Amino acid sequence: MEKNYLTREKNYLTKEEAAKILTIPGNVKGTIILTNLEYLKKKGGEEALKKLKERIKELEIPIDLENVKHANMYPEAISVLIILLIKEILNLNENDIFEMGGAAMKLSPVTKILTKFFLSFEVVLKKASEYWKEYFDFGELEIVDYDKEKKYTIIRLKGYKFHPLLCIYHAGYFYQVAKMALGSPKIIVKETKCTFRGDPFDEFYFSWE
Amino acid sequence: MEENIIKKYQDELNELIEYINDLFNFLPIPTCDLSPTFCIIQVNKAFEKLTDFDSLEITGESIEKLFLEKEKIKKIISLLQKEQELQNQELVLIKKNGEKIIVNTFWATRIKKEEIEGFLLAFIDITLLKKIQKEMEKEIKVKTRDLREKIIELEKFQKIAVGRELKMIELKNEIKQLREELEKLKSK
Numbered sequence: 001m002e003k004n005y006l007t008r009e010k011n012y013l014t015k016e017e018a019a020k021i022l023t024i025p026g027n028v029k030g031t032i033i034l035t036n037l038e039y040l041k042k043k044g045g046e047e048a049l050k051k052l053k054e055r056i057k058e059l060e061i062p063i064d065l066e067n068v069k070h071a072n073m074y075p076e077a078i079s080v081l082i083i084l085l086i087k088e089i090l091n092l093n094e095n096d097i098f099e100m101g102g103a104a105m106k107l108s109p110v111t112k113i114l115t116k117f118f119l120s121f122e123v124v125l126k127k128a129s130e131y132w133k134e135y136f137d138f139g140e141l142e143i144v145d146y147d148k149e150k151k152y153t154i155i156r157l158k159g160y161k162f163h164p165l166l167c168i169y170h171a172g173y174f175y176q177v178a179k180m181a182l183g184s185p186k187i188i189v190k191e192t193k194c195t196f197r198g199d200p201f202d203e204f205y206f207s208w209e
Numbered sequence: 210m211e212e213n214i215i216k217k218y219q220d221e222l223n224e225l226i227e228y229i230n231d232l233f234n235f236l237p238i239p240t241c242d243l244s245p246t247f248c249i250i251q252v253n254k255a256f257e258k259l260t261d262f263d264s265l266e267i268t269g270e271s272i273e274k275l276f277l278e279k280e281k282i283k284k285i286i287s288l289l290q291k292e293q294e295l296q297n298q299e300l301v302l303i304k305k306n307g308e309k310i311i312v313n314t315f316w317a318t319r320i321k322k323e324e325i326e327g328f329l330l331a332f333i334d335i336t337l338l339k340k341i342q343k344e345m346e347k348e349i350k351v352k353t354r355d356l357r358e359k360i361i362e363l364e365k366f367q368k369i370a371v372g373r374e375l376k377m378i379e380l381k382n383e384i385k386q387l388r389e390e391l392e393k394l395k396s397k
Binding site for chain 1: 219220222223226227229230242244245246247248250251263264265268269271327
């Protein structure tokens with residue numbers, strides 16, 4: 001999955017960009033932030049975490065990383081900024097961001113509770129909207145099409161517009177959910193619609209073998 | 210008021226999550242959590258240490274990937290649909306570097322409202338134990354063979370000793386008979 005909104009040349013987040021993102025409303029569970037920090041530690045060690053704390057201070061992002069709790073709600077804008085800073089610190093490309101989205105699914109202890117739905121892909125799709133609401137107090141996740149025979153599904157994410165990089169992150173997350181629920185077959189994911197391209201929502205097309 | 214109650218529950222939930230996490234990672238026995246479709250959902254530190262797989266690499270993979278005997282795994286999966294617990298299932302685990310180790314596995318089904326929510330798997334590396342057992346069995350085999358040879362020798366010796374004893378008795382009888390004959394001749 002390739003998107004060219006954020007290239008390597010434009011790798012540093014500015015104070016102005018951060019301030020703009022911070023104005024976007026909506027909250028997310030702390031477990032997402034914690035799993036992203038876990039990913040950062042796994043890939044870059046304690047040194048990378050230290051850099052992240054420095055950048056957070058520099059950009060005046062209102063978060064104390066030492067006190068983030070799994071079940072508490074935090075502004076999604078902060079979570080997004082942390083992802084952008086992790087990208088900056090680890091010098092991640094879009095494939096890495098996709099992997100990082102999948103890692104959020106893999107590393108979160110709260111997410112594990114939801115794997116009880118992973119009885120079949122149908123159950124996961126039926127519960128998708130519920131699943132989204134477990135984490136976010138805004139936006140909506142919708143399954144608009146599912147064909148078991150032709151092996152594809154279309155997922156729509158409405159009311160979410162923070163940064164184009166998050167489309168890749170979400171695709172990685174959904175991909176990992178699908179992989180676990182389908183029992184690891186070959187899955188193809190494409191973003192067919194995007195709010196950053198003028199569409200009213202983000203849309204992801206999944207097919208599998 | 211309602212906000213305070215929510216906050217209280219949130220705090221308790223956070224404490225519980227942290228406690229479970231700490232406990233899970235403290236366990237010295239490799240343990241993992243499996244989805245109802247037998248995908249690896251979570252692994253603890255001991256699991257990572259023994260298998261050399263990082264949680265990021267192995268999470269989401271099918272449990273079959275971890276073991277050599279695919280048919281045996283299928284049998285265990287089928288048994289777990291009926292049984293709630295399976296113990297002492299010996300399997301060969303393939304580590305990240307391809308090294309094969311023998312593990313004793315323990316399986317448990319997590320059921321809620323009569324529906325399977327997932328499975329738990331723990332295993333102990335018994336490779337060293339198996340090696341010692343094999344060496345002991347080999348040693349016992351050698352010792353048994355030695356013992357058998359000794360018994361055969363002993364039997365041979367006994368045969369010789371008993372044969373000698375019988376010959377002595379025979380000779381004694383012969384002497385006695387000759388003496389009697391001599392006595393008879395003297396008296397004539």
